[in-house]
Amino acid sequence: MKKTTIRTILIILFLLVTLYYLSPLFMQKPFEFWTDSKLKLGLDLRGGMQINLYVDLTNIKEKDQEEAVKTALEVIRNRVDQFGVAEPSIQRVGKNKIVIQLPGLKDFGRAKELIGKTALLEFKLLADQTETQRIIDQLDLFLAQNINKYPYLSDLKSESAKNDPLFKTKKDSLAATKGTEDSKESTKYFTTIINSGIDPNSISQDYLEDFNKLLADTSFTNVIPSGYQLLLGKDNKEKDNANVSFYVVYNRAEVTGKYLSEATTKIGAQGDFKNANKPYISFKFNREGSKIFERLTGSNVQRRLAIVLDNVVYVAPTIQDRIRGGEGQITGAFTLEECQDLVIVLKAGNLPAPVEIGEERTIGPSLGSDSIKKGIKAGLLGALMIVLFMLIYYKLSGLIANLALALNVAFIFAVLTMFGGTLTLPGIAGIILTIGMAVDANVLIFERIREELKNGKTVRNAVDAGFNRAIITIVDSNITTLITAAVLYNFGTGPIRGFALTLSIGILSSMFTSIVVVRAIFEGTITNKNRTKLSI
Numbered sequence: 001m002k003k004t005t006i007r008t009i010l011i012i013l014f015l016l017v018t019l020y021y022l023s024p025l026f027m028q029k030p031f032e033f034w035t036d037s038k039l040k041l042g043l044d045l046r047g048g049m050q051i052n053l054y055v056d057l058t059n060i061k062e063k064d065q066e067e068a069v070k071t072a073l074e075v076i077r078n079r080v081d082q083f084g085v086a087e088p089s090i091q092r093v094g095k096n097k098i099v100i101q102l103p104g105l106k107d108f109g110r111a112k113e114l115i116g117k118t119a120l121l122e123f124k125l126l127a128d129q130t131e132t133q134r135i136i137d138q139l140d141l142f143l144a145q146n147i148n149k150y151p152y153l154s155d156l157k158s159e160s161a162k163n164d165p166l167f168k169t170k171k172d173s174l175a176a177t178k179g180t181e182d183s184k185e186s187t188k189y190f191t192t193i194i195n196s197g198i199d200p201n202s203i204s205q206d207y208l209e210d211f212n213k214l215l216a217d218t219s220f221t222n223v224i225p226s227g228y229q230l231l232l233g234k235d236n237k238e239k240d241n242a243n244v245s246f247y248v249v250y251n252r253a254e255v256t257g258k259y260l261s262e263a264t265t266k267i268g269a270q271g272d273f274k275n276a277n278k279p280y281i282s283f284k285f286n287r288e289g290s291k292i293f294e295r296l297t298g299s300n301v302q303r304r305l306a307i308v309l310d311n312v313v314y315v316a317p318t319i320q321d322r323i324r325g326g327e328g329q330i331t332g333a334f335t336l337e338e339c340q341d342l343v344i345v346l347k348a349g350n351l352p353a354p355v356e357i358g359e360e361r362t363i364g365p366s367l368g369s370d371s372i373k374k375g376i377k378a379g380l381l382g383a384l385m386i387v388l389f390m391l392i393y394y395k396l397s398g399l400i401a402n403l404a405l406a407l408n409v410a411f412i413f414a415v416l417t418m419f420g421g422t423l424t425l426p427g428i429a430g431i432i433l434t435i436g437m438a439v440d441a442n443v444l445i446f447e448r449i450r451e452e453l454k455n456g457k458t459v460r461n462a463v464d465a466g467f468n469r470a471i472i473t474i475v476d477s478n479i480t481t482l483i484t485a486a487v488l489y490n491f492g493t494g495p496i497r498g499f500a501l502t503l504s505i506g507i508l509s510s511m512f513t514s515i516v517v518v519r520a521i522f523e524g525t526i527t528n529k530n531r532t533k534l535s536i
Contacts, residue, residue, distance in 0.1 A: 004523075007516055007520060008520070010512075010516060011516065011517055011520060014407075014411065014512065014517070015407075017411070017414060017415075017418070018407065018410050018411045018414045019414075020034075020035060020414070021035060021037065021413075021414035021415070021417040021418045022410055022413055022414045022417070023035075024036055024037060024038050024417070025038065025039060025413070025417075035417075037417050037418070037420070038417065039413060039416055039417045039423055040103070040420065040421070040422045040423065041103060041104075041422065041423055041424075042089075042101070042103055042422045042423060042424030042425070042427070042498060045103075045423065045424060045425060046103045046104045047103070047104065047362075048101065048102050048103040048104050048105045048362070049101075049102045049105045049108050049111060049360065049361070049362050050099065050100065050101050050102075050359075050360065050361045050362075051099075051100045051102075051111075051112065051115065051357060051359075051360045052097060052098075052099055052100075052357070052358045052359040052360070053076070053097070053098040053099075053100065053115070053355045053356065053357060053358065054096055054097055054098075054355065054356045054358050055068065055069050055072045055096040055097075055098065055353050055354075055355055056096075056353050056354040056355065056356060057069075057096055057353060059353070060353055065095075065096075068353050069092065069095070069096050069098075072098065072353060072355060073090065073092055073098055076090060076098060076100065076115055076355075077090050080100065080102070080115065088100065088101060088102050088103070089101035089103075089422070097358070098355075100115065103422070108360075108362060112357065112360070115355075120256070120257065120309070120310055120311075121256060121257030121260065121307075121308070121309055122253035122255070122256050122257070122307075122308040122309075123253060123254050123255040123256070123293075123296070123305055123306070123307060123308070124229075124249040124250055124251075124252070124253055124254065124305070124306045124308055125249065125250050125254060125300060125303060125304070125305055125306070126247060126248065126249050126250075126303070126304040126305070126306055126316055127228060127248040127249065127250060128303075131228070131248070132248040135224060135225060135228060135248055136190060136191060136194070136248075138223055138224075138225070139190040139220070139223055139224070140187075140188045140189060140190045140191055142220065142223045143187075143189040143190055143220075144187045144188075144189065146219070147187070147189070149219070150189075150214075150217075152210060152213065153189050153210060190214075193207045193210055193211055193214075194211070194246045197243030197244070198243055199243055199245070201245060201246045201247075202243035202244060202245050202246060203232070203243060203244050203245075203246055204243055205242070205243075205244070208232075208235075208244060211232070211246075215230065226251075227250060227251050227252070228248055228249070228250060228251060229248070229249050229250070229251045230246070230247070230248060231246075231247045231248075231249055231306070231308065231311060231312070231313050232244050232245065232246060232247070232312060232313065233245030233246070233247065233312070233313045233314070233316075234312055234313070234314050245313065245316075247306055247313050247316060249306050249308070249313070253308075254292070254296045254305075255285070255289060255292050255293055255296060258289075259285045259286055259288060259289025259290075259292065259293075259326075260283055260284070260285060260286070260289070261284055261285060261286040261289070262283065262284040263281060263282070263283045263284075263342075263343045264281070264282050264283075264343060265279055265280075265281060265282075265336070265339045265340050265343050266279070266280055266281075266282045267279055267280075268280060268331075278331070279335070279336045279338075279339040279340075280329050280330060280331040280339065281329065281330040281331075281339055281342060281343055282327070282328075282329055283327070283328055283329070283330065284325075284326055284327045284328075285326030285327075286326070287326075289326055290324075290325060290326025291326075293323060293326050293328075294322060294323060294324050294326070297319050297321070297322050297323040298322035300319050301319050301320070301321060301322070302318060302319065302320075303318070303319055304316045304317065304318050304319070305317065305318075305319055307328075307330050309330075309342065314330050314331070315330060315331050330342075376428075378428070378432065379428055379431060379432050379435075382432050382435060382436075383405075383409075383432075383435055386405070386435060386436065386439050387402050387405070389439075390402055390405075390439060390442070394442075394446050394536055395535040395536065396535035396536070397446055397449075397522075397534070397535060397536040398446075400518055400521050400522065400525075401439065401442040401446075401518060403521070404438070404442070404513040404514065404517050404518045404521075405435060405438055405439065405442075405513070407513055407517065408434070408435075408438050408506065408509045408510050408513045409431065409434075409435065411505075411509045411513075412431055412434065412502060412505050412506050412509055415505050415509075416501075416502070416505070421501055421502075422498065423498075423502075424498035424499075425498075426496065426498045426499035427498040427499060427501065427502040428502075429499060430498070430499045430500070430501070430502035430503040430506060431502050431506060433503060433506070434502070434503060434505075434506025434507065434509075434510055435506075437478070437481070437506070437507065437510055438506070438509075438510035438513065438514060440477075441470075441474045441478070441510060441511065441514035441515070442514055442518060444470040444473055444474055445466050445467055445470040445474075445514065445518070446466070446536055447470075448465070448466035448467075448469045448470045449462050449463055449465075449466030449467075449534070449536055450466075450536060451466075452465045452466055453534065453536075458532075459531045459532065459533065459534045462534070463519075463522050463523075463534070467515070467519050471515055474511065474514060474515065475511065478507050478510070478511050481503070481507055482504060482507050482508070485500045485503045485504040485507065486500070486504065488500035488503075489501060489504065
């Protein structure tokens with residue numbers, strides 16, 4: 001009696017769990033406390049994006065390479081989680097490869113930029129006006145003396161920009177500097193570039209390519225005095241032909257993003273003249289960072305401090321007073337999405353080494369839809385053939401087995417929903433295989449019962465003996481398959497793990513339905529009636 005009660009409770013719990021987590025597939029949330037979790041579809045069913053990343057370990061010591069890849073994996077996982085992609089798959093493959101699957105993703109460009117972004121936040125003091133001019137003069141002199149090595153600077157203008165109304169003025173200005181001095185050293189190429197914008201120390205869009213070429217040239221950068229760095233401001237992409245600010249900063253970062261404890265996106269208040277209704281980043285340092293920041297601002301009042309993200313100056317305010325509390329803002333020509341993405345990478349941390357995108361693949365929803373249709377068609381066809389076989393060969397007992405089979409499949413979907421699992425095309429294959437294995441267990445039981453009936457036992461005794469004799473064989477065969485599935489899940493990646501997961505759930509569920517549920521139905525509808533015949 002006690003054994004029957006425990007079995008009844010287990011079956012009721014089994015049915016309740018199945019109903020609770022399966023219901024969102026078929027109806028709206030009936031009560032406030034009811035779950036609204038829904039089954040998630042993998043990349044092959046829903047469509048989306050797959051990115052293969054490679055962590056560049058060139059400059060990482062061999063003993064630190066393993067930790068660098070693990071850290072990169074964790075940072076990328078945090079970024080993707082905060083990005084809001086439903087059920088991403090992020091797996092390490094080999095020594096330095098990371099495979100990322102993003103089901104249902106639509107903004108591919110934004111995802112690529114977010115995942116691979118270094119997000120190195122630094123606070124650097126600007127060089128004063130005297131130091132800045134001295135460096136500019138040195139660079140002017142170097143270019144004038146070595147202009148033959150830089151033919152693209154001969155007129156400092158690309159052919160495509162000659163329609164610029166300011167071009168004539170700029171060329172005349174350059175020609176004037178050439179004509180006023182006999183020596184070619186007097187030609188101020190670099191000064192012309194960094195003052196090509198409308199504002200002082202700003203570069204027009206037409207000169208940006210020339211400036212970046214110079215920064216990529218080691219002969220040119222070696223002229224920059226040690227301890228200094230040339231940086232550009234953030235390019236305002238919302239405005240056509242917007243100027244980009246030019247800065248000379250100290251190379252040493254006074255404070256870095258490692259001291260950040262908090263970063264959030266905010267919108268400027270109406271009363272804020274500069275930032276009204278514009279998104280900006282509000283940040284806060286931890287205790288150690290707050291002390292460093294307070295000392296930095298206190299000893300550099302009236303100097304400019306550049307807030308630099310990935311070697312781009314976002315804002316360079318003048319320090320008005322000692323800043324206590326370690327709080328600040330990063331403002332600039334942000335869009336709301338840019339602001340949110342920067343907050344994500346700042347909160348998720350910096351990548352320990354650069355990452356390179358080796359391959360990217362996009363799977364459209366049409367391909368996913370086609371996969372779903374084929375998977376469902378194969379599953380339904382296989383299930384239909386099994387159902388018909390059981391009905392024809394085992395009659396009423398076959399009907400009981402089919403009911404247990406339907407409950408088994410429903411439970412698999414319910415458990416996947418409960419644990420936030422993802423259904424993939426290989427996962428559907430795992431479910432189909434589970435259907436076959438579940439029926440196999442019932443076949444073993446039914447054949448044992450038939451043997452007992454042929455030996456002259458009563459229906460009740462034959463059913464008891466059939467279950468008791470078959471249970472050991474069922475458990476043995478399913479446990480070995482379960483071990484195999486566990487190994488596949490542990491060492492496999494992507495589709496293999498999806499197959500192993502559904503197979504594991506199906507094996508456990510099929511053993512329960514075959515051994516417990518089917519036996520309970522037999523005892524409740526057949527053996528308790530003292531039948532003399534059994535439809536099997």
